[in-house]
Amino acid sequence: MRKFDYIIVGSGLAGLYAAWKASYKGSVAVITKDFIRTSNSFNAQGGIAAVTSQDDDPEIHKSDTLIAGRGLCEDHSVDILVNEGPDRIEEIIAEGMAFDSKNGVLALGLEGGHHKRRILHAGGDSTGRWITEFVIKKASERENIEIFENTVLLDLLVRDGECFGVRCWSDNEALTASGQGKEVLLYSDHVFLTSGGTSAIYSRTTNPKTTVGDGLAVAYNAGCRIMDMEFIQFHPSGLYLKDSPQAFLISEAVRGEKAHLLNKAGKRFMVPIHELAELAPRDIVARSIFKQMIKDQMPYVTLSLRHLDSAMIRKRFPSILAKCQEFGYDLTQEIPVAPAAHYSVGGVLSNENGRTDIKRLYVCGEVSSTGIMGANRLASNSLIECLVFANRAVEDSQRVGGTEFFPEFKEEYTKDPANETLYSDVKSKVSEIMNLHAGIVRSEESLTEGLAKIGKISDEVDSAAAEAGKEYYIEASRRLLTVASLIMTPALMRKESRGGHYREDYPCSDENFAVHSVQKRGSEVSTAPVNNDYFKF
Numbered sequence: 001m002r003k004f005d006y007i008i009v010g011s012g013l014a015g016l017y018a019a020w021k022a023s024y025k026g027s028v029a030v031i032t033k034d035f036i037r038t039s040n041s042f043n044a045q046g047g048i049a050a051v052t053s054q055d056d057d058p059e060i061h062k063s064d065t066l067i068a069g070r071g072l073c074e075d076h077s078v079d080i081l082v083n084e085g086p087d088r089i090e091e092i093i094a095e096g097m098a099f100d101s102k103n104g105v106l107a108l109g110l111e112g113g114h115h116k117r118r119i120l121h122a123g124g125d126s127t128g129r130w131i132t133e134f135v136i137k138k139a140s141e142r143e144n145i146e147i148f149e150n151t152v153l154l155d156l157l158v159r160d161g162e163c164f165g166v167r168c169w170s171d172n173e174a175l176t177a178s179g180q181g182k183e184v185l186l187y188s189d190h191v192f193l194t195s196g197g198t199s200a201i202y203s204r205t206t207n208p209k210t211t212v213g214d215g216l217a218v219a220y221n222a223g224c225r226i227m228d229m230e231f232i233q234f235h236p237s238g239l240y241l242k243d244s245p246q247a248f249l250i251s252e253a254v255r256g257e258k259a260h261l262l263n264k265a266g267k268r269f270m271v272p273i274h275e276l277a278e279l280a281p282r283d284i285v286a287r288s289i290f291k292q293m294i295k296d297q298m299p300y301v302t303l304s305l306r307h308l309d310s311a312m313i314r315k316r317f318p319s320i321l322a323k324c325q326e327f328g329y330d331l332t333q334e335i336p337v338a339p340a341a342h343y344s345v346g347g348v349l350s351n352e353n354g355r356t357d358i359k360r361l362y363v364c365g366e367v368s369s370t371g372i373m374g375a376n377r378l379a380s381n382s383l384i385e386c387l388v389f390a391n392r393a394v395e396d397s398q399r400v401g402g403t404e405f406f407p408e409f410k411e412e413y414t415k416d417p418a419n420e421t422l423y424s425d426v427k428s429k430v431s432e433i434m435n436l437h438a439g440i441v442r443s444e445e446s447l448t449e450g451l452a453k454i455g456k457i458s459d460e461v462d463s464a465a466a467e468a469g470k471e472y473y474i475e476a477s478r479r480l481l482t483v484a485s486l487i488m489t490p491a492l493m494r495k496e497s498r499g500g501h502y503r504e505d506y507p508c509s510d511e512n513f514a515v516h517s518v519q520k521r522g523s524e525v526s527t528a529p530v531n532n533d534y535f536k537f
Contacts, residue, residue, distance in 0.1 A: 002175070004029040004146075005402065007166055007188040009153050009215060013041035013128070014365030014386035015194035016135040021394040022192075023142040029186060030139070031151040031168055034210050039196060041365075041383065042132045047121035047253060048387075049114070049380035050085035052106055056116040058082040065381060068113045068281045069374020070499040071514045072228065075531055077371045080352055081381065081388055088387040089120065097134045098122065110256040111379035113281040119380050125251055125317040131383065148172045153214055154183070154475065156191065156222045156361065157409050163191050163222075163361040164406050169413060169472055183413045189402030190360050192393065193219060194386075197344035197366040198483050199232065202439070203431035205341040206238050206249040212427075213483035215367045219348045220482060224356045226519045227369040227528075228346030230491035231500040233377050234440050236261075236285040238340035240300035241327060247340035248323055250303065252379050254331075255279055257316060260304045261289065262334075264296035283376045283500050286339040290440045293338065300336035308332075339440060343382065345373045345500050349518070351535050354393030360400060362393040371516075371535060375499025412470040419473035422464060426477040429457060430484050438488050443505045447492040454484050489525050490517035 005026025008015045016036075019028045032038070051058050061082040066073050093099065099120045100107040109119035122130035139145050151170040156163055165187035170176055175184045195215025200207040220226050237255070238247025255261075255278040263269045269292050274280035280288075289301050305313055310332040314321055317331060324331045347369035354362040354370075365386045372385055437450025458481045465474045494517060496510035497503050515527040516534070528534045 001187055001406070002029075002184075003187040003406070005188065006190050006192065006397070007031065007186055008192045008194060009166060010039070010194035010196055010365070010367070011036045011147070012039035012194060012196055012365055012386070013132055013135065013383055014390045015192065016132065016139055017387055018192050018194060018364055018390035018394055019145055020135055020138045020142065021391055022397070023139070023145050025394065025398060026144070026189070028142075028145045029188070030145065030147045031153065031166070031186070032147070032149055033152045033214070034208070035149050036136060036147055037132065038208050038210060039132070041128050041386065047109055047111070047119035047127045047380050048089070048131065048383040049118055049378070050089045050120065050384050051082065051118055052086060052089060052120065053108060053116075053118065056118050058086070060116055061118060064114050065372065065378045066374070068376050068378035070376055070509070071374065072371075072499070072516060072530055073374035074371025074535055077352060077535070080392070081372050081385060084388045085384045088384065088391060092131075092134065092387070095138065097131060100124065109253050110279070111252045112255065112276065112279045112285060113378045119253065119256070121253065123319070124315065125253065125319050128383070146174070148175055151175065151184070153195065153218055154413055155218055156358070157185065157187070158222045158358055159407050161223070162359040162403070164188070164403070164409070166191060167409070167412070169415065181415060183411045185409055185411065187406050190362065190397045190400075193348065193361065193363045193367055194365045194390070195367050197347070198487070199341040199344060201430060201434055201480065201483055202341035203435045204238070204247055206235055206247050207342070212480060213344070214479055216347060216486065217479035217482040219356065219361075219363065219367070220486065220519070220521055222358060223521060224358060224361070225349040226346065226486055227349045227516050228375070228490070229344070229486045229519070230494055230517060231345035231373075231375050232341060232438070232487065233282055233343035233345055233500045234286040234339040235342035236282055236289050236339055237303055237337040239324065239327065239329070240336040240338045247338070248327075249342070250320060250335070250337055251317070252282070254303070254305070254317060254320065257312070258308060260307070261285075262302040262304050263292050264298055266302075281376055282379065283502070287440055287502055289337070289339055300338040302334050303337045304334045305331060306333045343377055345375065345377055349534065351537055352392065353396035354389050355396065355537060357537070360397075360403070362397065364390040364393055375501065413472055413475070414469070415472035416468065419464070419468065419471055422461075423473040423477050426457060426461065426480055430454070430480050434484060434487070438491055441502055441504050442491055443503060444492065447488050451485065451488050451492065454481055454488070457481060486519055490519065493517060493525050
């Protein structure tokens with residue numbers, strides 16, 4: 001038996017920070033399905049939002065968050081974020097994290113939905129990489145942290161509502177001895193699920209290809225409640241690349257420096273739409289771009305920086321500049337952009353300390369749903385959420401305590417290379433279904449058709465499973481289908497438009513739907529009022 005005090009599933013900022021903090025409490029294992037630097041956190045460009053200047057205030061940050069969340073934010077959770085965020089920033093700066101500064105003062109950026117400059121950044125446009133590298137360094141200095149790459153979560157070891165560890169498939173020699181892939185059971189007093197979001201389930205996305213919601217599906221199958229999954233944030237500005245589904249992210253901070261969005265005629269189209277123009281909340285900008293693309297009959301709109309100081313652009317956005325050059329574009333002039341699936345607003349229901357419905361199972365980061373994001377995430381709130389709630393979860397775990405008894409769990413999985421083609425086929429079909437039926441603009445007809453297609457594929461996979469049993473690729477296919485259903489089912493139920501969910505057949509918000517959607521395995525999708533006891537457990 002390999003037993004640890006903590007198992008962290010995922011190597012984004014929430015996971016790595018939790019591992020670092022937990023290492024002061026006990027032994028830690030970090031498992032990640034790919035490499036430790038493969039995460040949305042590592043790729044994050046814009047920055048991290050926290051009040052650090054004298055002319056800002058946590059109440060203003062809270063107001064901006066609530067406005068972006070469209071009536072579905074949990075006040076108490078937002079209070080925690082905006083008031084504890086500055087403490088976490090102060091902590092990591094004291095530990096050596098270097099944010100960009102000017103004349104000895106933190107250089108603060110502005111992004112969509114924020115009414116104050118409060119976005120800290122590092123390396124210009126490489127904040128995620130810098131802060132992730134910082135935490136990786138901190139973790140590497142701790143002898144009681146073991147990191148296992150190429151180790152995929154299969155299931156949680158749950159019995160009678162308690163979590164005792166994880167079931168995973170590993171190609172890591174430290175776990176398999178032979179280096180050959182095999183099922184491995186890891187036991188732990190506390191499991192932290194920090195596996196990221198679901199946006200790579202869409203064919204056009206800014207996310208790494210691995211971000212397909214495995215952790216979400218595993219938590220759902222284990223009995224956790226899932227909340228608000230219909231709200232998918234499409235980033236307004238993914239670099240448009242002809243004949244490529246991947247979308248390199250063009251940070252919102254670029255528009256924060258006053259870049260303009262132009263239509264086919266070269267005119268700014270956001271000015272009459274919203275008082276903040278290009279810096280309106282992301283759902284508004286993404287939807288406006290989408291509509292403009294249809295109007296212009298073009299697959300993109302233009303992001304123009306030609307009116308800005310080119311030297312400033314080169315200094316502020318060196319990584320984006322280099323990437324654009326790689327594809328033949330000059331960031332200091334004009335580039336083509338179009339929306340792409342970027343962030344899962346909903347996730348596994350958790351309380352203010354990261355607890356889930358399963359004892360000693362915690363969730364942090366994008367896979368979680370604390371009620372902070374509401375119906376639409378405020379830009380750059382995600383990284384600070386990772387720090388604030390991972391810290392709270394580690395502290396809470398000490399109050400909960402561990403267990404002296406570990407029930408026996410047997411290995412169950414096989415891996416048949418012959419089924420890899422089945423998985424690839426399912427992934428391709430699901431990604432196209434999601435783009436077509438659950439994209440920026442939705443309708444009852446489209447969602448119903450999309451769910452029917454998912455159901456048909458599920459029947460085919462179930463037939464294959466009847467013969468194969470618990471097989472790696474078949475179960476991975478099932479998880480993809482589960483995530484697709486978890487997104488589309490509440491989207492069909494929600495007969496209104498709000499935040500990251502837009503129904504062309506119900507284009508207005510409806511106060512009857514100013515509620516959370518809640519899904520639990522074995523039950524129909526239900527709703528829960530905002531600021532309610534769902535978060536008190």
